[in-house]
Amino acid sequence: MIKGVIFDLDGTLLDSVTDIMNSLNKILGKYDYELKNYQEVRSYLGNGAQKLVERSIPSEKDREVLNRIVSEYNDYYKKNSNIDTKPYDGIMELLEYLKNHNYKTAITSNKIQEGVTSLNNDTFKGLIDVAIGERVGLKLKPNPDMIYLALKELNLNADEVLYVGDTEVDLLTAQNAKLKSIAVTWGFRDYEVLADLNPNYIVNEPKEIINILKEV
Numbered sequence: 001m002i003k004g005v006i007f008d009l010d011g012t013l014l015d016s017v018t019d020i021m022n023s024l025n026k027i028l029g030k031y032d033y034e035l036k037n038y039q040e041v042r043s044y045l046g047n048g049a050q051k052l053v054e055r056s057i058p059s060e061k062d063r064e065v066l067n068r069i070v071s072e073y074n075d076y077y078k079k080n081s082n083i084d085t086k087p088y089d090g091i092m093e094l095l096e097y098l099k100n101h102n103y104k105t106a107i108t109s110n111k112i113q114e115g116v117t118s119l120n121n122d123t124f125k126g127l128i129d130v131a132i133g134e135r136v137g138l139k140l141k142p143n144p145d146m147i148y149l150a151l152k153e154l155n156l157n158a159d160e161v162l163y164v165g166d167t168e169v170d171l172l173t174a175q176n177a178k179l180k181s182i183a184v185t186w187g188f189r190d191y192e193v194l195a196d197l198n199p200n201y202i203v204n205e206p207k208e209i210i211n212i213l214k215e216v
């Protein structure tokens with residue numbers, strides 16, 4: 001019996017590309033790197049800030065320089081993560097449905113923990129039970145460790161939850177943790193990319209997740 005839902009954050013619950021792009025470009029511009037457009041940033045997301053920066057400036061191989069840019073990006077983003085960021089249409093209704101029907105919920109995100117915590121508090125205001133982001137000592141998705149931690153904090157087993165995400169990173173994470181997966185098409189990857197990864201379900205709108213929960 002399904003008792004909980006674990007969500008990815010960026011591209012699944014939140015449309016966050018514009019704030020991420022603006023923070024990234026602020027730092028890239030400071031060091032005279034070429035700025036990135038919306039579609040480029042969307043395609044670079046999924047594996048956290050380090051990969052976002054590496055994918056944005058592939059010619060930069062100096063680790064120290066890369067680390068400095070990641071750190072400045074994270075510092076700037078922490079203060080500017082909730083300007084244009086908003087839940088996708090239908091997400092608040094879905095989360096309210098889950099709360100009202102006693103499903104437990106978690107976020108597992110490759111975004112830094114501070115960003116996850118503040119966006120979760122400001123936007124979802126108690127609708128989500130557990131919010132896990134990039135932390136020292138915790139491996140990023142697609143490693144299943146974030147899922148294991150979420151399951152522990154929710155006090156649920158793998159076969160009692162569904163995982164909802166929007167990228168190959170998420171679907172691989174679900175596979176690695178042996179969770180049933182739902183791929184969403186409103187996020188950072190297109191339908192064809194997601195379909196090739198064989199998720200258990202693919203949905204075009206959040207309310208379809210309610211129908212899946214009624215079926216399983």
Ligand SMILES: O=C(O)COP(=O)(O)O
Pocket residue numbers: 008009010011044045046047048049052108109110111112
């Ligand atoms: O920061 C990223 O690259 C992606 O974050 P997410 O795991 O919430 O999608």
